[in-house]
Amino acid sequence: MSTILTTENLSLFYGKKQALKGVNMSFDEKGITALIGPSGCGKSTFLRCLNRMNDLIPNVTITGEVNFNQSNIYAPTTDTVKLRKEIGMVFQQPNPFPFSIYENVVYGLRLAGVRDKETLDAAVEKSLKQAAIWDEVKDRLHVNALALSGGQQQRVCIARVLAVEPDIILLDEATSALDPISSHTIEMTLLNLRHDYTIITVTHNMQQASRISDRTAFFLNGELIEVNETKQIFMNPVKQETNDYISGRFG
Numbered sequence: 001m002s003t004i005l006t007t008e009n010l011s012l013f014y015g016k017k018q019a020l021k022g023v024n025m026s027f028d029e030k031g032i033t034a035l036i037g038p039s040g041c042g043k044s045t046f047l048r049c050l051n052r053m054n055d056l057i058p059n060v061t062i063t064g065e066v067n068f069n070q071s072n073i074y075a076p077t078t079d080t081v082k083l084r085k086e087i088g089m090v091f092q093q094p095n096p097f098p099f100s101i102y103e104n105v106v107y108g109l110r111l112a113g114v115r116d117k118e119t120l121d122a123a124v125e126k127s128l129k130q131a132a133i134w135d136e137v138k139d140r141l142h143v144n145a146l147a148l149s150g151g152q153q154q155r156v157c158i159a160r161v162l163a164v165e166p167d168i169i170l171l172d173e174a175t176s177a178l179d180p181i182s183s184h185t186i187e188m189t190l191l192n193l194r195h196d197y198t199i200i201t202v203t204h205n206m207q208q209a210s211r212i213s214d215r216t217a218f219f220l221n222g223e224l225i226e227v228n229e230t231k232q233i234f235m236n237p238v239k240q241e242t243n244d245y246i247s248g249r250f251g
């Protein structure tokens with residue numbers, strides 16, 4: 001299996017406060033990695049570093065490297081719009097644009113200048129099928145996406161990311177605002193997508209991490225404490241802190 005993404009000595013400061021401390025981590029192509037750890041340990045901060053979403057926050061200083069396909073995404077020449085297509089992101093709160101389902105899905109393609117209706121139609125069908133929502137919406141593609149349920153909106157957001165054919169999908173607590181049935185549907189969707197995409201997901205839900213992820217990384221106070229196959233992390237962690245966390249001693 002080949003490595004798609006690595007972080008090297010990655011640190012991040014919000015003003016003077018250090019939120020990430022020299023994180024070294026590598027991600028193989030395909031499969032799901034879950035990032036777990038107590039509130040405030042830096043999981044979301046780390047995730048946002050992977051496609052430069054922290055650039056949008058004032059007073060942030062980042063040191064170290066994030067290498068994607070062998071080049072550092074923090075190089076001044078990086079095209080961040082292109083980067084965020086290659087490394088797409090799904091957020092905690094479903095955030096469809098106030099347009100039709102169809103226009104949400106083709107948004108990135110239109111921005112990239114795609115105009116051909118057949119190409120756009122095909123992308124809509126393919127992405128909505130991949131996001132496991134095609135059957136529910138195929139007869140109302142021109143309805144406003146905001147009219148859908150939260151779980152459906154989140155799957156439209158996943159389809160919007162998929163439409164631009166990313167290599168990596170980042171999810172920041174993407175099911176935590178949803179009801180259990182919608183969460184389950186998204187989990188099933190991710191389990192199908194893991195064969196074709198590299199998926200990195202922040203979750204507070206340890207059952208979810210153990211159900212869906214291939215690898216799990218445990219963070220504490222801005223440090224990566226341990227990363228390994230999910231079974232190993234939950235059954236036989238190497239570090240005492242990991243053991244304490246997964247056995248519910250803190251967090």
Ligand SMILES: Nc1ncnc2c1ncn2[C@@H]1O[C@H](COP(=O)(O)OP(=O)(O)OP(=O)(O)O)[C@@H](O)[C@H]1O
Nearest residue numbers: 014019037038039040041042043044045046057204
């Ligand atoms: N925009 C920001 N400005 C200043 N400090 C921030 C900002 N975002 C996060 N932090 C701080 O950085 C630390 C790490 O936060 P982060 O949100 O990455 O943790 P987390 O593990 O994802 O937490 P949670 O599970 O609660 O979402 C926390 O102390 C947090 O207060």
